[in-house]
Amino acid sequence: xxxxxxxxxxxxxxxxxxxxxxxxxxxxxxxxxxxxxxxxxxxxxxxxxxxxxxxxxxxxxxxxxxxxxxxxxxxxxxxxxxxxxxxxxxxxxxxxxxxxxxxxxxxxxxxxxxxxxxxxxxxxxxxxxxxxxxxxxxxxxxxxxxx
Amino acid sequence: xxxxxxxxxxxxxxxxxxxxxxxxxxxxxxxxxxxxxxxxxxxxxxxxxxxxxxxxxxxxxxxxxxxxxxxxxxxxxxxxxxxxxxxxxxxxxxxxxxxxxxxxxxxxxxxxxxxxxxxxxxxxxxxxxxxxxxxxxxxxxxxxxxx
DNA sequence: GAATATATTCAAGCCCGCTTAACTAGTTAA
DNA sequence: TTAACTAGTTAAGCGGGCTTGAATATATTC
Numbered sequence: 535x536x537x538x539x540x541x542x543x544x545x546x547x548x549x550x551x552x553x554x555x556x557x558x559x560x561x562x563x564x565x566x567x568x569x570x571x572x573x574x575x576x577x578x579x580x581x582x583x584x585x586x587x588x589x590x591x592x593x594x595x596x597x598x599x600x601x602x603x604x605x606x607x608x609x610x611x612x613x614x615x616x617x618x619x620x621x622x623x624x625x626x627x628x629x630x631x632x633x634x635x636x637x638x639x640x641x642x643x644x645x646x647x648x649x650x651x652x653x654x655x656x657x658x659x660x661x662x663x664x665x666x667x668x669x670x671x672x673x674x675x676x677x678x679x680x681x
Numbered sequence: 682x683x684x685x686x687x688x689x690x691x692x693x694x695x696x697x698x699x700x701x702x703x704x705x706x707x708x709x710x711x712x713x714x715x716x717x718x719x720x721x722x723x724x725x726x727x728x729x730x731x732x733x734x735x736x737x738x739x740x741x742x743x744x745x746x747x748x749x750x751x752x753x754x755x756x757x758x759x760x761x762x763x764x765x766x767x768x769x770x771x772x773x774x775x776x777x778x779x780x781x782x783x784x785x786x787x788x789x790x791x792x793x794x795x796x797x798x799x800x801x802x803x804x805x806x807x808x809x810x811x812x813x814x815x816x817x818x819x820x821x822x823x824x825x826x827x828x
Numbered sequence: 829g830a831a832t833a834t835a836t837t838c839a840a841g842c843c844c845g846c847t848t849a850a851c852t853a854g855t856t857a858a
Numbered sequence: 859t860t861a862a863c864t865a866g867t868t869a870a871g872c873g874g875g876c877t878t879g880a881a882t883a884t885a886t887t888c
Contacts, residue, residue: 541809542798548816549794551823552699554729557722561743570845571718575704582701588866596708601846603867625854625865647696651689653822661818662688668815669695671808675800676698717875735836748876750837772835772884 559646567638572597573605577614577631577639585630587620614638706793714785719744720752724761724778724786732777734767761785 564574575595580586586594592602606629609615614635620626631639654662711721722742727733733741739749753776756762761782767773778786801809 541801541813544813544816544820545794545797545801546790548820549790549797550725550729551820553703553790553793554725555823556700557725558741558743561718561722565743571708572845575708578697578701578704582697589864594705596705596712597845598847599866600848600868603865604845607867620865623855623865627866643693643696643700646700647692649823649826650692650696650819653819653826654688654692657818657822664811665815665819666688666691668812669691671804672797672800672812673691673695673698675804676702676796679796679800719875736834744875745877746836747838747878750835751875754837767835770835770885774836 555649556646563642563645567642569609570605572601573609574639574642576602576605576609577635580615580629580631581636581639585628587626588629591629609635702796703793710789710792714789716756717752719748720756721786721789723749723752723756724782727762727776727778728783728786732775734773734775738776756782 560574563569564571567574569577572595576591579591579594588603588606589599591606592599595602597605606615606617610617612634614632616630616632618628618630620628654665657665707721710716711718714721716724719742723738726738726741735750735753736746738753739746742749744752753762753764757764759781761779763777763779765775765777767775801812804812
């Protein structure tokens with residue numbers, strides 16, 4: 535067994551547990567907020583990538599511009615997203631998270647990972663330190679290769 | 682800054698990156714397989730928890746028994762799930778992943794985490810070892826507190 | 829064994845997100 | 859300044875997953 539193979543195996547098992555457990559929480563989040571799968575995806579993208587245009591978002595989440603426009607419009611009316619005209623190109627709109635939207639999606643993420651905190655609380659400080667180092671490393675590495 | 686606070690912060694950032702990146706792949710997986718959000722959830726649950734009954738699954742993924750029954754039936758016809766009568770209670774059905782279904786959902790998971798492998802490949806062996814240890818720890822801890 | 833409860837399925841209909849196609853407005857270029 | 863192109867919105871309609879309520883079959887209880 536080589537290290538790379540072990541690593542991919544470990545990642546796979548971790549992902550399996552993670553996806554399994556966050557699935558139900560994700561559904562509950564959609565139900566309680568009244569947001570669709572695509573809408574949550576949009577909020578996540580805005581949280582992570584800052585501002586963006588309508589068609590850019592549609593392309594990223596895999597729907598038509600029309601669908602993206604509709605999904606966004608609903609969230610603008612809910613006060614989750616701020617839609618302003620792009621001063622450079624007045625055809626285009628610039629979309630950003632409103633404070634309310636940022637708060638909502640961050641709360642959603644927190645709810646989906648709360649069980650991890652519960653799990654890590656039962657570990658020793660040394661183990662927690664190791665996990666901090668490892669996840670920091672992973673996060674930073676991931677951010678250097680953004681899409 | 683206490684260690685617990687750092688840890689939760691690190692976990693939150695990691696989760697944010699993870700969810701952001703797997704969102705698009707998840708959508709693509711649904712589109713290419715023709716499966717709904719609930720159906721993927723069901724496959725994930727069967728992969729993780731072994732066999733289960735219809736209403737048990739409905740409850741776990743947050744829909745009515747009727748909805749679960751329908752979603753499952755479609756996947757039985759697709760050959761993804763095996764539905765057999767429970768010998769103990771012939772009213773009940775026992776659902777299990779068919780080999781085809783197991784294969785499909787495992788491929789889906791792999792596709793959703795491929796970017797992690799790409800990311801970790803650029804790390805040193807020592808760093809990889811640390812990540813292996815940390816994720817193994819997390820996975821095992823999570824499994825001791827199953828829902 | 830009659831009544832009640834449980835597990836699942838069936839049937840009808842609703843709701844909502846998505847797509848296509850048309851439309852508006854603004855930009856670019858000849 | 860006209861034509862072609864781009865960004866976004868709007869409108870109409872479709873499809874599919876969901877819910878409710880009834881139906882079927884088996885278990886349990888008295």
